[in-house]
Amino acid sequence: QSALTQPRSVSGSPGQSVTISCTGTSSDVGGYNYVSWYQQHPGKAPKLMIYDVSKRPSGVPDRFSGSKSGNTASLTISGLQAEDEADYYCCSYAGSYTLEVFGGGTKLTVL
């Protein structure tokens, strides 16, 4: 049950776009279209931002988008805003025994 690989940190200026990658294997990210992304502000519970690779729950701004190619999923945030500064985690379904695996998390800094 190895964690998915994410960059430890990314940064961008307000208005810019950033992309956070999430690399797994053919047994998780590459094998299923069940990748989700969570935003977590300090001291708060995670919040679902993207599910099923690229779908957005209602209430999540369309500045947030998701995609996947092979064993790597990506979260792109366009038009960065100060309130986007947070930790972001990817998660993938990993089969009937491992079930769920999270990434190590990426700290987004808005400069």
Place this chain on the structure above:
Amino acid sequence: EVQLVESGGGLVQPGGSLRLSCAASGFTVSSNYMSWVRQAPGKGLEWVSVIYSGGSTYYADSVKGRFTISRDNSKNTLYLQMNSLRAEDTAVYYCASKHGRDAFDIWGQGTMVTVSS
């Protein structure tokens, strides 16, 4: 409003036991995929356990044989019985549900478990 509220966290000695509770409102625990996810201090999220609507249960290797997930349908509450606790089990424990999607769209506020002598 759909909501999850955890309780039961605290300080426990290594080798000890603790039972966490997660009370749901606005939806039915027994009809949903319910999980526990933990986060050690300063670390990332780690999936711990799940109970399916049909009752099947699964665990992360790190807790298998020591933790037990269960639910009380009459109380609409999810539980995590934690035995043989270790220092590395120290974390905030969240309950989370896949309520309407194949992703954790409902989260509790978390409860802190500290394993220390």
